[in-house]
Amino acid sequence: MNAREKIIHAAMELFWLKGYNSTSIADLLSRTQLNSGSLYHAFPSKQDVLIGVLETYRDGIEAMLLEPAWSKIDDPIEKIFALLAAYRTMIVESECAYGCPIGSLALELHEPDPPVRALLAQNFDKWTGAIEACLSDARKRLPKSTDRRALAQFILTTMEGGVMQARTHRDVSYFDRGIAQLRTHFDLLQKAAKAKA
Amino acid sequence: MNAREKIIHAAMELFWLKGYNSTSIADLLSRTQLNSGSLYHAFPSKQDVLIGVLETYRDGIEAMLLEPAWSKIDDPIEKIFALLAAYRTMIVESECAYGCPIGSLALELHEPDPPVRALLAQNFDKWTGAIEACLSDARKRLPKSTDRRALAQFILTTMEGGVMQARTHRDVSYFDRGIAQLRTHFDLLQKAAKAKA
DNA sequence: TCATGACTTGATTGATCGTTCAAGCAAGTG
DNA sequence: CACTTGCTTGAACGATCAATCAAGTCATGA
Numbered sequence: 157m158n159a160r161e162k163i164i165h166a167a168m169e170l171f172w173l174k175g176y177n178s179t180s181i182a183d184l185l186s187r188t189q190l191n192s193g194s195l196y197h198a199f200p201s202k203q204d205v206l207i208g209v210l211e212t213y214r215d216g217i218e219a220m221l222l223e224p225a226w227s228k229i230d231d232p233i234e235k236i237f238a239l240l241a242a243y244r245t246m247i248v249e250s251e252c253a254y255g256c257p258i259g260s261l262a263l264e265l266h267e268p269d270p271p272v273r274a275l276l277a278q279n280f281d282k283w284t285g286a287i288e289a290c291l292s293d294a295r296k297r298l299p300k301s302t303d304r305r306a307l308a309q310f311i312l313t314t315m316e317g318g319v320m321q322a323r324t325h326r327d328v329s330y331f332d333r334g335i336a337q338l339r340t341h342f343d344l345l346q347k348a349a350k351a352k353a
Numbered sequence: 354m355n356a357r358e359k360i361i362h363a364a365m366e367l368f369w370l371k372g373y374n375s376t377s378i379a380d381l382l383s384r385t386q387l388n389s390g391s392l393y394h395a396f397p398s399k400q401d402v403l404i405g406v407l408e409t410y411r412d413g414i415e416a417m418l419l420e421p422a423w424s425k426i427d428d429p430i431e432k433i434f435a436l437l438a439a440y441r442t443m444i445v446e447s448e449c450a451y452g453c454p455i456g457s458l459a460l461e462l463h464e465p466d467p468p469v470r471a472l473l474a475q476n477f478d479k480w481t482g483a484i485e486a487c488l489s490d491a492r493k494r495l496p497k498s499t500d501r502r503a504l505a506q507f508i509l510t511t512m513e514g515g516v517m518q519a520r521t522h523r524d525v526s527y528f529d530r531g532i533a534q535l536r537t538h539f540d541l542l543q544k545a546a547k548a549k550a
Numbered sequence: 551t552c553a554t555g556a557c558t559t560g561a562t563t564g565a566t567c568g569t570t571c572a573a574g575c576a577a578g579t580g
Numbered sequence: 581c582a583c584t585t586g587c588t589t590g591a592a593c594g595a596t597c598a599a600t601c602a603a604g605t606c607a608t609g610a
Contacts, residue, residue, distance in 0.1 A: 159587080175461065175463045180567065180568080190588085191588060192570085193570085193571080193587085194587070194589085196568095197587060201568080255460070259460065260461075262521045266450070273521065276521050277521050280518060303530070306531075309518060310511075310514075312518065313531050315514075316517055317507075317510025317511065320460060324459045324470065325477075333502075337510075341541070344538070348541060378598055387558085388559050389559090389560075389600085390559060390560075393598095393599065394556085394558075553609095554609085556608100557606085558603105558606095559605085561602105562599105564597100565599105566595105568594100568595090569595105570593075572589105575588075576585105579584080580582090
């Protein structure tokens with residue numbers, strides 16, 4: 157593991173735990189046992205560390221997030237809820253203190269430089285893209301008029317909003333109720349699709 | 354307008370524009386034309402300014418947010434969408450750069466002191482409480498089994514998630530699609546309620 | 551008239567921030 | 581051997597941070 161990898165690894169964790177602004181270079185150095193010169197040899201600036209982190213998340217969505225969550229699931233709609241369940245596990249394991257690393261960064265960085273904002277958007281796009289693929293696989297169980305892209309974004313919304321409230325109240329049940337509402341929504345959609353058929 | 358009010362007023366705007374951590378005491382002083390001694394006479398610390406801001410939001414929800422949004426609306430379900438439309442206006446006016454001030458703070462502050470977290474939670478509770486009252490007024494148009502508290506929280510989720518994505522993509526249509534999904538959800542709920550009746 | 555207390559002034563503090571860079575080190579090349 | 585190259589060392593820099601406080605201002609009431 158070279159210096160660059162060490163820093164990215166440490167930064168992924170610290171940005172998630174403390175946020176970007178509250179993570180100092182000194183934090184990264186003490187965590188990695190590196191000196192500042194090594195860090196600045198690997199990255200021109202702190203923002204470039206952030207960019208590296210966001211690229212790593214973007215490029216690792218399948219292997220780090222989707223594949224583990226979907227290893228035992230075939231049904232495309234259940235894949236969606238399995239992914240949400242994976243986030244639930246994350247919430248519980250952190251005692252409701254940390255949420256989605258991308259969502260937190262997206263709201264923390266108020267005026268991000270264009271490359272940073274683009275990477276945040278790419279992360280969201282890849283996530284919703286994967287969900288949209290599930291919805292396409294399940295298209296026969298949904299009303300024909302369903303806007304699958306909008307519905308995929310709505311699932312991201314449900315996740316992020318649920319995480320935000322669960323974190324704020326330090327109580328997973330806020331997340332759970334959001335998922336339950338989404339389940340109701342899917343039940344209604346599937347019923348509507350059947351009624352038309 | 355005394356020093357305390359000036360600072361709260363400036364802090365509400367600056368925390369919204371730049372976030373809490375990125376707003377320095379110097380920013381507040383230059384905006385208010387006060388000296389640091391005056392600020393620290395009115396508030397023991399920067400965090401107490403934040404607490405004052407969150408209390409002001411909490412106590413001003415009706416007058417500052419709900420009443421303006423609901424002045425011309427009677428239908429309880431349309432009140433909900435009118436409130437969401439008010440947020441849409443806010444998004445558009447800021448060119449998708451700023452979102453919900455409470456939601457941003459909730460995600461920016463990773464380990465808030467208990468009084469701060471409690472105030473964030475109170476703000477969310479008052480918001481969802483107002484929505485829940487609308488849902489109660491409309492209870493005859495919804496299925497009997499509807500969990501109105503969960504549905505009210507789901508509407509907050511939709512708003513916050515939509516704001517987050519609109520901000521990240523600098524594109525209101527992400528917010529609009531979320532609202533459209535929620536409208537579909539309400540249509541399905543009302544249809545389900547009618548079918549049972 | 552003067553004492554009191556509320557509030558303001560603004561220079562200053564020490565800590566911490568992101569960043570720099572001259573110097574050093576070790577492995578590889580000719 | 582000398583020389584380059586890639587990387588590390590860690591003290592130091594200037595900027596900025598939240599916070600302090602002795603001194604000053606001013607309205608009020610005795």
